[in-house]
Amino acid sequence: MSDLFVVRSLEEVRFWSRIMKEHSFFLRLGFRCEDTTLINEANHFYRTFEGIERRALAFTDDADPATIRQFNIEVHTSVCHIWAFKRKVLGLILTCQLPGGTNFPLLVDHVSREANYFRKRLEELNQGQLEPLHDAIIDENVFFLRIMADHAKFIGHLLDPSERKLVDQARDFSHDFDQLLFQARDIESMRPQSQTGPILSQFLDQNRVSVKSLRDFKKTARDLIDQCKIKSIIHPLLADHVFREAERFLEIIDMFEKSLTGKNNTWIHH
Template sequence: MKDYAVMSLDLHLFFARIMKEHSLFLEAGFQAKDTCFIKKAASFREQFEKILEEAVQMANGFVSASVLESGEIVTEFTRPAECKTELLTGIPINSRITEKEMCLTPAFRVSGNRQKYRIVSWLNQRALSLVEQLIAFKEEILENVSVCRLFTANYPLLIKHILREAKLYRTFLKELVMKGTISDQCIYDTEKFWNQIMMEHALFIRGLLDPSEEELIAAANGFAQDYKKLLCHARTQNCRTMDEMTQKALKETEKYRDFKAAGTKGITECKISSIILPLLADHVLREANHYLRILEQEDYKAGGRCGTM
């Protein structure tokens, strides 16, 4: 079994950053009059940044090589995207965390370390409490948006999207806190979740590109349709007949990753017309890299058991 500390820190390095950035995107999307929502989103951004910073401080020598190599923690665009996003929004971003992440070394023959276990265990409990609060906040936003009591520049579907990601983080944290491990997920459930996430990314990209970017809009729409087909075809599969679907998802996500990487570069360098924040572009690129790592890992290829995420 993977070491508890490594498993926990792998999780936080990806998801704590994702939650921090969700909070930033929410903060940037509110109107000036909605100061209560702006302050609350800023508070979550700051708290998840602290969780991420603590995870990074503990992660050197306690993080999986596959996670470090996947591009799900940081990419070559993350630092410039953070700087450009801070400039555009005025929202402070601690890019020193990113610099430290780029210097992390992987775990090697990790042995039990009681002090590390206690510190990581406490971090897991704090992260679980915080993500529970963030889920409630996102649900509050969604409820207010749905009855036209609140306007935000973020699509209602995007709020539902980031809510599902927060709930997945909560599921993993609960397992770590209660069982000390994260159970293998069914291939069907995992691919259904991430194929939907990838499809929605394409829909958001399509809708946030400037209307003049016709080729990119068409390409984004094509990816949305491809993932929609994967989701439809998966309904006829089960955990014993998913090999072919997994290969299709892998090939599609490799192409999509390349599209997102080119888009992130273009948006960060101001060569693509859009209302996409540079950090949002890098954010969805890292999620594609995360999904690719899952699809490529050997124990996943061997097949997970059936169950619900």
């Protein structure tokens, strides 16, 4: 179990510390040049999570569990701080104290939800108490379906309005994922009666189809942005960032499918 704890911890920290580092960069891009205090805070968080990512990559899977548990506690503290920073920024935007900035309130809320998810995962790992599989399937899908729905909305709003076909596609994905999210919340409220093998299996299959389509759309958009073939204000790193999160969701769906069919029990819980 210790080995699995180390492997899972490092895997989560490597993925999410990079995401937190990039969030700091995106937020900074959206601040006005006179917002020097916020820019400095964003730069501080960028350096913090860059350091965490570097340390996580330096550990090996046979690291001492006690060392990793301590590392998780340190990371947790930094994640709590970036979460508070994101909520502070959201408050400033919603009270009209940052007019002319380009961070959408929903984007700031979105990145704070991801910080909260990361924080909770670190707590669960250190306590050795990941959710039971059937609960995790529903909760993870509710979380990630909303993230994907948000991504589609951001892409639609950051593409140039003259990219009409791509804007329409982004809007279609937004609608599709909103519907999947409503379905997931219905299954969530029908718990525990809804937690049968066939229902959860169909739930995962249906979500996988849509996530794959969105992942492919994001990959195409990323490649077109890299080649400067479409008009947008999307930073190339943002295009890659949302693509990686869709890939992550697909990996999680696959892991759940294997755990559900008993082919693999990678979801640790007590």
